[in-house]
Amino acid sequence: MKIRLNDDPEVVRTVKEGLAAKGGYCPCRVGKSEDIKCMCKEFRDQIRDPDFEGYCHCMLYYKEK
Numbered sequence: 564m565k566i567r568l569n570d571d572p573e574v575v576r577t578v579k580e581g582l583a584a585k586g587g588y589c590p591c592r593v594g595k596s597e598d599i600k601c602m603c604k605e606f607r608d609q610i611r612d613p614d615f616e617g618y619c620h621c622m623l624y625y626k627e628k
Contacts, residue, residue: 565627566610569618578623591621 568575581590582601589599598604606619609626616628 564610564613567625567627569622569625574622578621581621582623589621 569578578590582588584590585595587600588595589601589603592599592603601621602624603620606624606626609615609617609619613628616626618625
């Protein structure tokens with residue numbers, strides 16, 4: 564298993580700017596809670612799933628099998 568950034572530098576730049584503006588909370592979601600602080604709970608759960616391969620919600624990270 565490997566976690567990597569999106570290959571598209573424009574996506575990475577945009578999401579990182581959004582994270583900075585929201586204090587580390589997912590820029591793609593409304594509100595602020597520990598569940599949506601980057602790396603969000605949804606993606607942490609997906610990382611633990613051995614069958615999951617794909618992007619996190621905001622497409623910053625990609626989990627490879």
